[in-house]
Each structure stands twice: as structure tokens, then as C-alpha cells.
Amino acid sequence: MAADRTILVAGTWDTKNDELAYMADVIRAQGGRVITMDVSVLGDPATPADISKHQVAEAAGSSIAAAIAAGDENTAMQIMAAGSARLAARLHAEGRIHGVIVLGGTMGTDLALDLCSALPLGVPKYVVSTVSFSPMIPPERLPADIQMILWAGGLYGLNAICKASLSQAAGAVLGAARAVEPPRRDRPMIGMTSFGKTVLRYMVSLKPALEARGFEVAVFHATGMGGRAFESLAAEGAFAAVLDLAPQEVGNHLFGSAISAGPDRMTAAGARGLPQIVSIGCYDLVDLVGWHPLPDRFAENPFHAHNRLLSSVVLDAEQRRAMARQIMAKLSGAKAETVFLLPLHGGNEWDRPGGPLQDAAGLAAFVDEIRKCCAPNVSLVELDAHINDPAFSDAALAIVDRWIAGGLLPRA
Structure with missing residues (x-):
């Protein structure tokens, strides 16, 4: 050779x-x-x-x-x-x-x-x-x-x-x-955060729709290292825009989980001046290392063992308010248009009405706190929908189309 x-x-x-x-x-x-x-x-x-x-x-x-x-x-x-x-x-x-x-x-x-x-x-x-x-x-x-x-x-x-x-x-x-096949960067790229389609499904429709508009789409699994890679690439300017729709890693770090993307999660796109759509995918869950003992601070929270590596706790109403404040604090420094897309019926498949993790009071507390602390530079768009409903993806696409029409995103 x-x-x-x-x-x-x-x-x-x-x-x-x-x-x-x-x-x-x-x-x-x-x-x-x-x-x-x-x-x-x-x-x-x-x-x-x-x-x-x-x-x-x-x-x-x-x-x-x-x-x-x-x-x-x-x-x-x-x-x-x-x-x-x-x-x-x-x-x-x-x-x-x-x-x-x-x-x-x-x-x-x-x-x-x-x-x-x-x-x-x-x-x-x-x-x-x-x-x-x-x-x-x-x-x-x-x-x-x-x-x-x-x-x-x-x-x-x-x-x-x-x-x-x-x-x-x-x-x-x-x-x-x-x-190695280095990134060609011949099409503008959109970075998106999510989890598997059992719990979050928006990428199933959003990815092909964005690709049809000429964009390349990279979806990052928001389980600590995925969010770290997402932030690293956003800081490099690898993306034309981001759809940061699964902010769970913010809560992981806030509440001391070892499954963390670090303290700078949800800041790189804003600091770089990238337009971003942010939402609430799995905002109500904190992932923990499955083989670690459950921390005392979560002793009263509902608990689910996802597998031997990963367990999740469901945040209570006050913890969700803290999550809302943390998200908005991070977005307050964004230098480009930032839209917070808030589906009022929930942020993951398990919290639908009748679902195993439904907590209507907890969701209401989070929504209330988001409204109270929404940063002045953030556009709050409320939807009478669940995050996995087609209406949510349609609303995200409408924002992207407006950015394209207005020149904020390139016509690919």
C-alpha cells in the first residue's frame, strides 16, 4: 500500500x-x-x-x-x-x-x-x-x-x-x-437533537421534509456525548441552523447526573449566531447511570429502569420550574433568532393523557414558568398540540420556511 x-x-x-x-x-x-x-x-x-x-x-x-x-x-x-x-x-x-x-x-x-x-x-x-x-x-x-x-x-x-x-x-x-470521508459541506446542514422514535417522533417527518428543501440533517442522540458532539459542531459553525428539540441534557447537568453534555449545553448555537428552534423533548426526565445508586434527592420521584445502563426519574413540578428557568437563562445570550416552540400537551410519548408518565400538574407548572421567564430575545410560540403530533413538525417547518424566505437560511 x-x-x-x-x-x-x-x-x-x-x-x-x-x-x-x-x-x-x-x-x-x-x-x-x-x-x-x-x-x-x-x-x-x-x-x-x-x-x-x-x-x-x-x-x-x-x-x-x-x-x-x-x-x-x-x-x-x-x-x-x-x-x-x-x-x-x-x-x-x-x-x-x-x-x-x-x-x-x-x-x-x-x-x-x-x-x-x-x-x-x-x-x-x-x-x-x-x-x-x-x-x-x-x-x-x-x-x-x-x-x-x-x-x-x-x-x-x-x-x-x-x-x-x-x-x-x-x-x-x-x-x-x-x-475517512470528511464532511463535504456542499449542502447547508441542520443539527437536530432527539431520542429514539419510541419516545420522540418528530425527526421521522422533519428529516425528509428538510432534505427535500435541500438541507442535510444530522440528528444527535441527546444522551450526554451526543449533546456534546452537537455543541462542538455548533461552535465550529458546522450548522446553518439548529433544531434543539430535546433539551434533557440541560436537566441532567442541572440535577447532577453523570450523563451530562457539560455546563455549556444549549449555548454554542446562540453564541455562534445560528438561528435555532428549541422545544421540550423529554424535558421532564433526568437520566441517571443505571448501575449507580439512586441519589437521595430523587427518592420521592417516580423512577424507571430503561436498561442496565440507563435509568430515568420524572421531575416534580418545582424541579420542572427550575428546568424552565435554566433553559431560558441559556437562551438569553443567543445572538440570532431563537424560537421556543412549546407544545402544550406534552413533551414525550409517555406523558400523553393516560400515559405511564403523565403529570398534568407538572406540565402546567413548566408551561407557567416558561411564560414567566421567557427571555426577551426568545420568541415563544405555543401550540395546542403534543410534541409527537404532526402539528408540531408542521410548525417547525413553517419557521424554517420563513427563515428561508427571509434570507436567514440559505436557499439550498
Whole structure:
């Protein structure tokens, strides 16, 4: 196979020279090319890296001497993180790299998250880490398409166990760089949030209707990481508009669930100046990690075990009022037209009249609070309908059509 793709191999080459060199050799053996980057501070690699630690520090507007003089490893590594991120972005913009793999423990992983976040969607990003999948990694720092592989048994030196992980990772990043189909962006894209069509059905009619208008539609599963990817892409300007119709992750974070898209959920589109339609899909539920004990604060709430990974609690009236205030606080900073589409008959299939999670008083409290705290920059549109009724999708499409006619959205 032709040596057609170049992978950036980054890490602290002073302490992990053997492991990083091993991955570089695997990539080369498969016909790939390698650019090595050293993010060490104190020591030097056995052989010089293509991008030295001094170049990395200089890219951050600093120096290795300054990093050492700081006398603090966290400060020093943040200098190297900033420099490595800038250099990686520059290498990609110049067409010199097609993927990246970073190796590390907690320090290297901290740096890797910044480096990978500097690269756009579609650039393969692999992190081989002793803390892959750890809850210490906040979701808001994960790029939308990052891949993590557990660095098992490799804290100090090569062995048969860690070679299995390192070789898989090296092959994976090269294979991904060869196979990836980067987003073409030849049609304007609309980002939408939802859950499966058992509970929320609007995307079944909205997606083909929007595609018929010339848009590409990406639907994100709002279960923590889906919302994080949605926010990341909105911040990049990947969308022409968003239909953020399932805000449950806002409540998850508000009420302390580990299933969180981070504190910035429902802010990126507004900050970017993207027109948005927001609604109430599953606003009344908070998802919890199914194998964690039920928190005491939810002891009196109705509870449903969705599967072994996921459980849900139904919010009471006052909790729903808090949810309404949180949503409007987030939307208050939006810089483009924002419509809050409020279906007065409910926000998921289970809360219909006679449904297993119906709570008419709770819904009424939420509606009342939305009316009271609706931000001045938000247009409140109330519908005599349920979120899964055709009238809801029709109303959302009417707003999109008005935006197209008025030039707020491009004619695709």
C-alpha cells in the first residue's frame, strides 16, 4: 500500500520514547508516514523528534526554560498543550498531517484533549491513555469524533500486553486516515437533537421534509456525548441552523447526573449566531447511570429502569420550574433568532393523557414558568398540540420556511 497518509505521533518522548517509537514503526510498516512531536519538558528523546519540545513551547508564546521555571508541572504541561494544539492545527491546515495519535497518562491525556480539539471533524484523533473512558475526563473536553484506547499494562516500558494496545491504535489511526470521508459541506446542514422514535417522533417527518428543501440533517442522540458532539459542531459553525428539540441534557447537568453534555449545553448555537428552534423533548426526565445508586434527592420521584445502563426519574413540578428557568437563562445570550416552540400537551410519548408518565400538574407548572421567564430575545410560540403530533413538525417547518424566505437560511 502506498505511503499516502501522514500521522502525527505526539507524546512525552523523554519518558515514553520506546512506546511512541513502537507506534511510529507500526504505522511506517503499514505504509504510512509519520511526523513525531515531543511535548516533554525536562528530558530529551533518545533520537530527535521532527518537532522538538522547544518548538512546541515557542508555539505557545513561551519557552522550555519558562515552563521549567514555573516550578509547577500543571502550568508547564498547559504551555505544551497550547503549543501542541496550535502546531497540530497548522500542520493540518497545510495538508501535512491526516491524523493524530497521542500517548499518555493523566498528564499526556490532559494535553491530548487540547491537541485533538484543535483539529476539525473528520481528522482521525486517537488517544492511547491509561485513563481512557475514565469519569475524570469531562465530556465538554471531548471532540465530537475522538477515539480512545486503553493503554493496558504499559505504564513503564514495552511488553506483550501493551504492544497489543499500541499496535491496534497505530493501525486504527492509519486505517481511519485512509478510509475517512470528511464532511463535504456542499449542502447547508441542520443539527437536530432527539431520542429514539419510541419516545420522540418528530425527526421521522422533519428529516425528509428538510432534505427535500435541500438541507442535510444530522440528528444527535441527546444522551450526554451526543449533546456534546452537537455543541462542538455548533461552535465550529458546522450548522446553518439548529433544531434543539430535546433539551434533557440541560436537566441532567442541572440535577447532577453523570450523563451530562457539560455546563455549556444549549449555548454554542446562540453564541455562534445560528438561528435555532428549541422545544421540550423529554424535558421532564433526568437520566441517571443505571448501575449507580439512586441519589437521595430523587427518592420521592417516580423512577424507571430503561436498561442496565440507563435509568430515568420524572421531575416534580418545582424541579420542572427550575428546568424552565435554566433553559431560558441559556437562551438569553443567543445572538440570532431563537424560537421556543412549546407544545402544550406534552413533551414525550409517555406523558400523553393516560400515559405511564403523565403529570398534568407538572406540565402546567413548566408551561407557567416558561411564560414567566421567557427571555426577551426568545420568541415563544405555543401550540395546542403534543410534541409527537404532526402539528408540531408542521410548525417547525413553517419557521424554517420563513427563515428561508427571509434570507436567514440559505436557499439550498
